[in-house]
Amino acid sequence: MIACPVLGMAIVNENFYLATGLLVYAGLTDLVDGYLARKYNMQSVVGTILDPAADKLLMTTLTVTLAMKALIPIPVAAIILGRDVLLSLSAFYIRYTSLPVPKTFKRYWDFSIPSAEVRPTQISKVNTALQLLLMGTATISPILPFDIGMPLGALQWIVAGTTIWSGASYLFAKDGFRIVAAASKTRTPPPPPSPPS
Template identity: 35%
Template structure:
């Protein structure tokens, strides 16, 4: 068990606290969890690289923790009416479709190697910015509605483009075995 893995596990354990904070109307705590999770994600990656603590477990734990937090934020904010429900469904569906493609490929004897696509990195950035600003708006009392609306449109567009790009990559892989499908996050 490495320090980066322990940090990733801590991020996973923060998910139920984040759910409670959102449901209980504790916007400040939800925003704080988001900020601490972002910092801890950067720290665990830096530790893994600097001290050569990369591991196979970490390669799975880190993106699972990140996705669990992002999905929790999108679903929670959609249920609270702070983000459109259709967007939360799109974000969650994209990730579920990617996971289903990986599992199906493995089950069919065509396992895939996953690496990040540029559009996927941009999608993740847009999702993080939207989540951050949507969580920050009630806490900081800033008029961020216009910025949040723009980020909703950008996130929706990039989520759709990313899903389509992964689908094309997966279909190519299944038809010819090349090129390999890409993954959200680089392994540590």
């Protein structure tokens, strides 16, 4: 997350060697983090929120800056960013509706109170890998000694398709998230979820 602003500035300033190095660094640290979490069973509800948030910050930084430098088309960037905005709004709504009563502002942001856990769908995993491949390929394309315009163009529209598909899978699949909050036995069960005011 700390590297994202530096990475963005490197791309905007067309320092693609630095940008490539930072992208490799971010990818490797993410892999190590995931490996350690699985090996030592260090997964948590907070982790299911922060880890995707870090990934999305990286993806947003790359999408915006690469689009600014015309290394990915604006429509593709709009699809990627639009999906993330839609899923973020959905996550806020799910957090609100699944939070045990009382639903206060302080409790909403207290992630020691679990309510719902995001579960990546299979297509979202494929889409994330393809998006990272696209961002990495677009970042290194200016420093390659040969032109990759045609395969890069094909990859851009493949990613546009998988991005739409993965967004729909989160919204309509039954296993996109899991409610983890349980009402206390001594309390009256909470009322059915209602839209935020």
